[in-house]
Amino acid sequence: MTVLDVCAFDDLEPNSAQRFDIDGHRLAIVRFDDDVFAMGDKCSHADFSLAEGELDVDDRTLECWKHGSTFSIDSGEPTCLPATKSVPVFEAAVSGGRVQVTITTDTAVSGGASA
Ligand code: FES
Numbered sequence: 001m002t003v004l005d006v007c008a009f010d011d012l013e014p015n016s017a018q019r020f021d022i023d024g025h026r027l028a029i030v031r032f033d034d035d036v037f038a039m040g041d042k043c044s045h046a047d048f049s050l051a052e053g054e055l056d057v058d059d060r061t062l063e064c065w066k067h068g069s070t071f072s073i074d075s076g077e078p079t080c081l082p083a084t085k086s087v088p089v090f091e092a093a094v095s096g097g098r099v100q101v102t103i104t105t106d107t108a109v110s111g112g113a114s115a
Pocket residue numbers: 043044045046047048064065066067068069081082083
């Protein structure tokens with residue numbers, strides 16, 4: 001298990017996602033109101049960044065900008081085609097004003113080509 005110190009919570013734009021590459025982990029960090037969520041920043045359909053997509057605050061999903069699949073920020077499951085596989089989600093928390101993400105071995109996402 002690894003705990004990554006990602007950024008200051010106040011550095012995140014409200015109700016949007018931002019990409020971070022830390023220690024070989026490629027993360028989409030989502031600020032949703034006063035909560036924070038962490039997902040692997042690679043669409044399960046093809047290698048495109050989810051952090052560049054739109055957050056739907058009503059559906060609690062992040063949309064892949066390339067072909068429009070949406071992914072639950074809670075579970076990582078796709079909610080529409082063409083993606084059919086989940087993306088990993090990670091435990092995220094704010095401590096002392098810092099966003100911290102816990103990576104476990106079964107949820108680790110390696111870095112890779114950017115979109
Ligand atoms: S690359 Fe994301 S839906 Fe196709």
